[in-house]
Amino acid sequence: MTDLVTQLSNGLQVILREVHSAPVISFWLAYDIGSRNERTGQTGISHWVEHMMFKGTQKFPAGVLDREIDRAGGQWNAFTSTDYTMYYATLPANRIQIALEAEADRMINAEFDPAETESERTVIISERQGSENSPTFWLNEAVRASAFRVHGYHHTIIGDMADLESMTRDDLYAHYKMYYTASNALIVAVGAFDAQEMLQQIEAEFGHLPTQVKPTPFVRPEPEQQGECRVTVERSGMTAFLSIAHHVPESTHDDWFKLEIIDSVLTGAGGGVDNRTSRLYKALMKTGIAASIDGGMSESIDPYLYELTVTLNDGYTHANAEEIILAEIADIQRNGITQYELDKAKKQARAAFAYSTESVTNQAFWIAQSAMLGDLTWYDTFLERLNAVTLDDVQEAAQKYLIPRRRITGLLVPTGIDESEYYEDEAEEVLV
Amino acid sequence: MTLPRYALPSTETIHETVLQNGITVLVYENPAVESVVLYGSLLAGSIYDPLDRNGIASLTADALLRGTTTRDFETLNSALEDIGAELDTSTGKHRMTFSGRALVEDFTVLIDVLADALQNPIFVENELAEERLKRTTELNFAHQDTRYMATRGLRKALYPATHAYHYSTYGSVDSLQHITTSDLRRFHSQYYRPDGMTIVVVGAVSAQIATAIIADALGDWQNSNQSDLPIFPDLSPPQDLIRLDTSIAGKIQADIIIGTIGPSRFADDYIATQLANSILGEFGMMGRIGNVIREQLGLAYYAYSRLDGGEGAGAWSVTAGVAPENVDLTIEKARDEIRRLTTEHVSAEDLDDNQAYFTGRLPLRLESNYGLASTIHAMIQYNLGLDYLVGYREQIFSITRDDILNAAQHYFDADKLIISVAG
Secondary structure: OOOEEEEOOOOOEEEEEEOOOOOEEEEEEEEOOOHHHOOOOOOOHHHHHHHHOOOEOOOOEOOHHHHHHHHOOOEEEEEEOOOOEEEEEEEEHHHOHHHHHHHHHHHHHOOOOHHHHHHHHHHHHHHHHHHHOOHHHHHHHHHHHHHOOOOHHHOOOOOOHHHHHHOOHHHHHHHHHHHOOHHHEEEEEEEOOOHHHHHHHHHHHHOOOOOOOOOOOOOOOOOOOOOOEEEEEEEOEOOOEEEEEEEEOOOOOHHHHHHHHHHHHHHOOEOOEOOOOOHHHHHHHOOOOEEEEEEEEOOOOOOEEEEEEEEEOOOOOHHHHHHHHHHHHHHHHHHOOOHHHHHHHHHHHHHHHHHHOOOHHHHHHHHHHHHHHOOOOOOOOHHHHHHOOOHHHHHHHHHHHOOHHHEEEEEEEEOEOOHHHOEEOOOOEEOO | OOOOOOOOOOOOOEEEEEOOOOOEEEEEEOOOOOEEEEEEEEOOOHHHOOHHHOOHHHHHHHHHHHOEOOOOHHHHHHHHHOOOOEEEEEEOOOOEEEEEEEEHHHHHHHHHHHHHHHHOEOOOHHHHHHHHHHHHHHHHHHOOOHHHHHHHHHHHHHOOOOOHHHOOOOOOHHHHHHOOHHHHHHHHHHHOOOOOOEEEEEEOOOHHHHHHHHHHHHOOOOOOOOOOOOOOOOOOOOOOOEEEEEEOOOOOOEEEEEEEEOOOOOOOOHHHHHHHHHHHHOHHHHHHHHHHHHHHOOOEEEEEEEEOOOOOOOEEEEEEEEOHHHHHHHHHHHHHHHHHHHHOOOOHHHHHHHHHHHHHOHHHHOOOHHHHHHHHHHHHHOOOOOOOOOOHHHHHHOOOHHHHHHHHHHHOOOOOOEEEEEO
């Protein structure tokens, strides 16, 4: 598998991978801008700009591309992460041209109509309010805000309500003009094409776009945490949650792979593989303390978090679960893991990796994300780097990273249900 | 360069074998990947639950992977997780389904565990207690979830208490407390049987080898117990405009679900209804519903319609999440679009767009092993025939604007709906 990797004269990076297992192509355009680059007062701006990109251009007015791509039997969408913003379309191979035309056009011609901007403000506020309905959203927000005082990871991708209410159309347009440039973007295509022909198509659509200096994103490094943080969130309801997070290195760091093994041992490998034989499943689920245990690290450009989240069963306290989790961590720090556990984690990763490569959409995403992380080989060498992890590495990583000084513990305390404010219609009300 | 040719799954590429005990095995070879997916079902869904103890079918399916006569919980799950394999069971209204995947080299292990779980489960009290506790926590949490509660309101109002669809497949906080291991054992003994069972395999394994492995593991399975099909009352759609409100403290947004009873997958007008639903709330940015409620008015992040029909008549509904002050306006706009769909022909352009959408999306649906397996399974489940996709384009483009209007009028009436609001 040899990729075609190149850069157009305007700075646009291009990575092409031929995969002929099905007659489809996935085309991705990634911009090197995410919520980590947002300043206070403009939190959520990257996500809002992403929404505005679906509001049309002169060439493709709003709704035209939704229609064209659905007619072609394709899927297209976009998402904003902490680290980047990505647009993608997966289409039958003979219909991919529409995606190239659309992305080249809206990289420079999005209109940001003032009325559309106001209409989208309420849609995004509704999106945030939908999340606010879930108590765990508030817990997650509080844990992040506690973990990052300075770095842009402190706010959620959707942004703070105060900023969503106050940002202007001009703020959004300035952000768009600054970061939506060829020099700040990357194209990845994976699927049933001839790479040279695809490159010619890309050159024809994107080659004439203006050459601009790559913008310098706003980033403030997070200073070292000075001790364990604890945060409590109270929301109505009956279910308690516990979140235990530790500061960990960025995803390109060798230690990140050692922590991946630790997570696999504690909560399972994920990626479609169940976690019923993981240490924390046994310790929390088989004892009836928890209804669920999840763990994981997001792939991130800057040092981020390893998070464990527990849903507690009625009758158990946060302290019950916290004590068990910390005991399991201490055991790894003291005794390491077994060769059996290490081998299992590596085999699970290999399987999960194979499952993820079935779809060209997944493959294109992972390649694009690797580039955004700053290491083009990150995805293709993932298993190699994981397989290089030793038993000693795992123990040392636990001793180095899973310590109180790096820890943020979040408690969601349910305040119960106010019966006077809860009712369900039993009698049906006939309106007409 | 010359690109390879791609063919739709059909009788030419799907290898079908019916084992002597009635299990239908279908294999589609896909050498392009290094994994194998299996997807199958048997007739053991929640319609077989006693009405006062809903959840038995679902708990039985869950218990399959909690221990067998030769493997305890740890041994059974280690057999799968040690090799990165996945095996899940789930329960729908009519069928218990299982799906799994493994690296090619581990396919035999996957089938061996599946066969053991289906044939030899033990139902022990501590495992049931663990699952009961987990579900109780999940349901208590769900009772604070606006979308869950709005959906629950619709379900309870659309289907009478004498019909299985009135009840949650997952069980209720109350029903879960009364279900015993004896219930699960009895359910398994009666409804888990090879006749009526389908297994689809897709991946880098030859049809001959895959079929032989399955025959070896499941070919001797027999169950002579009677499996009675329950009888339910005829369903009738709402006769009025009925609104149900569920108030939940501390919520910032309300969920609205507006619906009626739609067609089953076996209905003659199912495809026309599917196209009508796509026009109403799916195509493009969530169809006409999305266009009005999200794009024009900015009321909601999500606003769409969906059709739930399967082997029985599921709901046809419109869903939106909005601020409490916009609930009434959203209901009004959604009803306007339902009324429009039932009183006006859709445009020729609308119909053509959606016909192109339905036929154009096949390559993406069939890209992954899982997509292939579930599609092939549906051909068996709904008696569509293994050449269904070969004639699919012709079928879709045979639908007319009259068909769409008739289907919409058959099921929807803007003045006879259940409106369930939670928030």
